[in-house]
Amino acid sequence: MNANREVLLYCVVINYGILLVWFAAFVFAHDAMYRLHSRWFKIPVGTFDAIHYGSMAVFKIGIMLFNLAPLLALYFSGVC
Numbered sequence: 001m002n003a004n005r006e007v008l009l010y011c012v013v014i015n016y017g018i019l020l021v022w023f024a025a026f027v028f029a030h031d032a033m034y035r036l037h038s039r040w041f042k043i044p045v046g047t048f049d050a051i052h053y054g055s056m057a058v059f060k061i062g063i064m065l066f067n068l069a070p071l072l073a074l075y076f077s078g079v080c
Contacts, residue, residue: 008071015063019056026052 025033034048043051 002074005071005074008067008074011067012063012071015059015067019059019063022052022056022059026056 034045037043037048
């Protein structure tokens with residue numbers, strides 16, 4: 001396997017791991033996370049949920065755009 005493909009594959013795995021940990025923390029420790037953040041920022045629960053949901057979506061799109069798409073392009077092109 002080419003070094004470029006290996007690096008992109010590791011990036012995809014690591015970034016999706018981060019996303020899954022974030023999601024798991026959001027689901028299973030939601031109340032603790034909200035209490036922690038509401039000490040610093042006075043936001044309602046709905047806004048807190050929307051910020052996290054939107055941020056996870058942007059992060060996932062970033063993974064697809066900057067890691068997964070180039071990885072697939074390298075695999076399909078067969079150049080390296």
